[in-house]
Amino acid sequence: MTDPHGQDFRVMHVITGLGGGGAEAALFRLTEAMPDPLQVHVVSLTGDGLYAARLRAIGVHVTVLGAGSAVSLLWSIVRLVRIIRSSGADIVQTWMYHADLVGGIAARIGGRPVCWGFVPPASIRRVTRNRHCWWRVCARVCRD
Numbered sequence: 001m002t003d004p005h006g007q008d009f010r011v012m013h014v015i016t017g018l019g020g021g022g023a024e025a026a027l028f029r030l031t032e033a034m035p036d037p038l039q040v041h042v043v044s045l046t047g048d049g050l051y052a053a054r055l056r057a058i059g060v061h062v063t064v065l066g067a068g069s070a071v072s073l074l075w076s077i078v079r080l081v082r083i084i085r086s087s088g089a090d091i092v093q094t095w096m097y098h099a100d101l102v103g104g105i106a107a108r109i110g111g112r113p114v115c116w117g118f119v120p121p122a123s124i125r126r127v128t129r130n131r132h133c134w135w136r137v138c139a140r141v142c143r144d
Contacts, residue, residue, distance in 0.1 A: 012041045012089035012112075014080065014103030016096040018049035018062075023095050027051070031060050041087050045076055045099055073098065077106050084110035091115060100138045 013031070018024050028051050031040050037059035044052065044064045052062050063083060067073045084092060084106055094103035094116040107114035116138055 008039060009091075010039050010041070010087065010089045012043060012084060012087055012092045014043045014045065014092060014094045014099045014106070016044075016098045017046040018042075018044045018051040018055070018064075019047075020050040024049065024051045027095055028054055031055060032058055041083075041089060043080060043083060043103075045073065045102060073102060077102055077109070080106035081110045084112055097138075104138055 013027055015023065015027060027042065031037060031042065034040055038061075041061045041063070042052075042055055044062065045067045046064075047066065048062075048064055052064060055062050065076045065079055067076045080102065089112055092103055092107035092110075092112050092114045094100045094107075094114060100116040104114050104116055
């Protein structure tokens with residue numbers, strides 16, 4: 001991928017897992033549409049799931065951290081910082097709540113900008129207090 005000035009632009013996507021959900025499918029479709037899949041690196045915090053093999057088949061570099069508990073998720077931050085720094089990623093895009101927090105912290109420590117997103121529920125009434133607090137924490141972590 002290139003930026004508006006014609007320079008190579010590397011993107012690292014950090015996602016909680018690569019199972020068969022909607023976020024995973026959207027990530028796959030996005031990377032599949034990229035002009036150069038070699039400029040994309042996907043990191044799954046948990047496991048391979050359905051999409052790791054599909055991403056690798058189109059040339060995307062996939063790293064699976066295998067975090068299975070809260071403690072291993074915290075250690076994933078250290079590993080992810082190393083991966084971010086060595087990958088040459090220009091920006092880190094996070095997907096889903098756990099990856100928003102872990103990827104946001106790792107990107108900040110690794111000196112890369114982070115872009116995180118969430119899908120708001122169809123009805124604002126379904127936003128729980130816990131989810132609202134989670135969004136606030138992620139926003140503080142990711143803010144410059």
